[in-house]
Amino acid sequence: xxxxxxxxxRPGERAIDAVHEVLVDELVRAGHEVNSxxxxxxxxxxxxxxxxxxxxxxxxxxxxxxxxRITADLMRSDVYILLTPVTFGGYSSELKxxxxxxxxxxLPVFQQIDGETHHEPRYSRYPALVGLGVLPSADRDAERIxxxxxxxxxxxxxxxxHTTIVIHVDENQEAxxxxxxxxxxxxxxxx
Amino acid sequence: xxxxxxxxSPKARRSTSEAVGTYLLDRLREQxxxxxxxxxxxxxxxxxxxxxxRTAVRAADVVILASxxxxxxxxxxxxxxxxxxxxxxVASAKQVPAATQRLTAIINNGFPxxxxxxxxxxxxxxxxxxxxxxxxxxxxxxxxxAIDGKPLDKAGSMARNVRRALxxxxxxLAAGQHIPGEAVDLMAKPLxxxxxxxxxxxxxxxxxxxxxxxxxxxxxxPYEP
Numbered sequence: 307x308x309x310x311x312x313x314x315x316r317p318g319e320r321a322i323d324a325v326h327e328v329l330v331d332e333l334v335r336a337g338h339e340v341n342s343x344x345x346x347x348x349x350x351x352x353x354x355x356x357x358x359x360x361x362x363x364x365x366x367x368x369x370x371x372x373x374x375r376i377t378a379d380l381m382r383s384d385v386y387i388l389l390t391p392v393t394f395g396g397y398s399s400e401l402k403x404x405x406x407x408x409x410x411x412x413l414p415v416f417q418q419i420d421g422e423t424h425h426e427p428r429y430s431r432y433p434a435l436v437g438l439g440v441l442p443s444a445d446r447d448a449e450r451i452x453x454x455x456x457x458x459x460x461x462x463x464x465x466x467x468h469t470t471i472v473i474h475v476d477e478n479q480e481a482x483x484x485x486x487x488x489x490x491x492x493x494x495x496x497x
Numbered sequence: 498x499x500x501x502x503x504x505x506s507p508k509a510r511r512s513t514s515e516a517v518g519t520y521l522l523d524r525l526r527e528q529x530x531x532x533x534x535x536x537x538x539x540x541x542x543x544x545x546x547x548x549x550x551r552t553a554v555r556a557a558d559v560v561i562l563a564s565x566x567x568x569x570x571x572x573x574x575x576x577x578x579x580x581x582x583x584x585x586x587v588a589s590a591k592q593v594p595a596a597t598q599r600l601t602a603i604i605n606n607g608f609p610x611x612x613x614x615x616x617x618x619x620x621x622x623x624x625x626x627x628x629x630x631x632x633x634x635x636x637x638x639x640x641x642x643a644i645d646g647k648p649l650d651k652a653g654s655m656a657r658n659v660r661r662a663l664x665x666x667x668x669x670l671a672a673g674q675h676i677p678g679e680a681v682d683l684m685a686k687p688l689x690x691x692x693x694x695x696x697x698x699x700x701x702x703x704x705x706x707x708x709x710x711x712x713x714x715x716x717x718x719p720y721e722p
Contacts, residue, residue, distance in 0.1 A: 352507055352572065355506060357705075361702065361705045364706070377720060393580065394583075394627060395620050396576065398576070399573050399576040399577035402567075402570065402573040406568055414702045415699050415702060416698060422610055423610060428717075428718060429720070429721065431722075451619045455569055458569040462568065462569060
């Protein structure tokens with residue numbers, strides 16, 4: 307299974323990088339072919355909202371930077387993991403700068419899904435989505451917002467399956483491994 | 498009283514966020530409120546932009562975020578601005594921004610349903626709580642593509658509920674009140690029937706692609722595995 311990890315940790319967020327390391331080890335041991343991007347180390351321009359990826363260069367963002375390669379990798383994967391500090395209930399700016407640039411994977415035209423309007427799929431298959439949020443401690447409100455966001459992304463990006471996991475980690479290794487166990491169980495259900 | 502409008506759209510001009518935000522600023526000025534406007538992406542790109550952003554927010558009694566919805570959330574530069582402001586609040590012994598400051602947000606999206614902005618508004622509410630601002634409610638606008646950055650005064654009868662919602666919001670903010678439920682409901686009303694909006698949208702994409710010489714490539718699959 308090809309698994310893509312998009313790491314949205316900001317500079318200095320060592321706990322999330324520790325989660326990333328454990329995650330890669332565990333996934334490789336489970337037989338996954340893992341590809342990771344540490345997004346804070348990659349220059350990605352902000353989406354300019356001009357819809358050029360739909361009308362000028364259909365399916366490819368008009369900005370020629372690393373987001374193109376990562377989008378191609380995302381579409382080649384079987385599952386992609388959004389690893390992020392839960393930031394005001396959502397994703398960090400480091401993760402979001404990439405996701406804003408990925409809308410080229412859907413079409414501009416609309417369809418109805420469960421009574422709501424969404425963009426039609428561009429491709430016949432899409433990877434499954436795992437939202438992996440990290441918080442220093444439990445926060446029901448933030449976790450509820452995060453789960454809703456991941457679910458809505460799964461609908462808009464046509465993920466055939468999705469799951470949300472929030473683990474509570476600061477620098478505590480035991481908590482980290484407990485979180486990984488939870489992740490394994492959830493991923494088995496999702497993928 | 499003074500109000501600061503933060504524009505979350507990356508577009509330099511003709512954004513729906515700016516159209517709704519500046520209409521609200523006009524209403525606030527009529528009520529005697531001093532107003533200021535900053536474009537978030539321009540601030541983040543300027544050499545001293547982060548400091549100017551912090552200073553402007555610190556000085557405002559009311560902060561209004563007007564932003565498009567990007568992938569069910571706020572655009573990355575808006576989240577970055579929030580992270581900068583939250584770091585300033587944590588770093589300062591005195592809460593910055595001050596607890597008496599108020600935050601509201603107007604989120605617009607390209608789908609017909611205003612309800613799709615709910616997650617972005619929840620993120621704004623959480624941001625307010627984490628930096629010690631008072632969240633006074635937010636407005637959700639669907640079908641923003643129909644306004645397409647036109648000044649609301651020139652957007653015709655289609656935008657009458659949007660204008661009325663912002664009139665009520667201006668009165669409430671100037672009086673130190675929360676955004677009234679009537680304004681929330683008016684803003685969420687569809688600008689036109691869903692079938693008409695999506696139909697016009699499809700024709701619009703077709704015309705744009707034809708004009709750009711990409712007609713027939715709408716369904717291209719450049720990343721087909």
